[in-house]
Amino acid sequence: VPSYLREALLCTLAKLEDEL
Secondary structure, three states: OOHHHHHHHHHHHHHHHHHO
16 A cells, blocks of 8 residues: 555544544
């Protein structure tokens, strides 16, 4: 998996966790 995709996934997960 490209590093930029991993970064995007991590950002998305962090935002989702903030919403919970």
